[in-house]
Amino acid sequence: MAKLVKSPSKIFSHFRRIILPGRPNNQPQGLLAAKTPLYASSASVTVVKRPHVSHYPRKPTSNEPKHPLMLQHIEHKATEIEEILKGHKNDVPVETMPNPYQKPPQKCILCRHKIEPDYKNVQLLSQFVSPYTGQIFNRAITGLCIPMQRKVARSIITAQRFRLMPLFYKNLRYVNDPKLFNPFRPSRVRKTNN
CATH class of the missing domain: 4.10.640.10 (Ribosomal protein S18)
Incomplete structure (x- = not known):
């Protein structure tokens, strides 16, 4: 036997609209506007309690790539890394060379x-x-x-x-001197947040 629920707004406050049984043409009606008693058998509510994020078990990290086209990650020993770096000593960029793509600083x-x-x-x-x-x-x-x-x-x-x-x-x-700038056309346009 179904129990009578006196305050449906507390239980179903998170539902915007619900279809109540026994309404003509099954029209949707707001729960707060419903003056007829609502029975618990007319709607079912399931409450799922999830554990806190810190309680979820972590996935074990593996050397497998995350994508099938990615290469597998290989752990190198320190001696192997030193040997690899010895072969690339002459490949280091020259620190004294100026950046060829650097723009000259703008001056007023x-x-x-x-x-x-x-x-x-x-x-x-x-x-x-x-x-x-x-x-x-x-x-x-x-x-x-x-x-x-x-x-x-x-x-x-x-x-x-x-x-x-x-x-x-x-x-x-x-007044008639040559102008250094046009006061009606600013050189720096203000940025507007649109």
């Missing part, structure tokens, strides 16, 4: 021409200032390396403190 425009920014060189520093706002362009626009960008920023601030450069606009003498 100031490092390439070995120009040191100075607060008295207002014409050079005005290249790194916006003509509309007087703000210093960032590295993504100028394409300078980190130490040069810091030196340029410090030199611009020093020149502005000594009133050699205006604060809120670019000096009109240097």
Whole structure:
């Protein structure tokens, strides 16, 4: 004889929908919405207790390859390894030889021409200032390396403190100078997480 289960939601909470016997056209009904008593004989639940992962017996390691096309692993003795290495002494790569595939390090425009920014060189520093706002362009626009960008920023601030450069606009003498970079097309594109 089947026992009456009063709270089916506790037993079958992990089932999304279940077909209850005795429903018209055997329609699926949510267990929480079911107001009729549910009998234990209408559904069977098997609980399997698995041992902890550490209790599983480990497979014995063998010298057999994991794939049929792989060669079998062979254990060599230390003397055999030394003999093999003696034959390959002249096969060692030359440590002093430069890497032929290594790309030359990229340098910014100031490092390439070995120009040191100075607060008295207002014409050079005005290249790194916006003509509309007087703000210093960032590295993504100028394409300078980190130490040069810091030196340029410090030199611009020093020149502005000594009133050699205006604060809120670019000096009109240097507006038509040839540009070192295009401020509307950044040299370093920002990476977006899409």
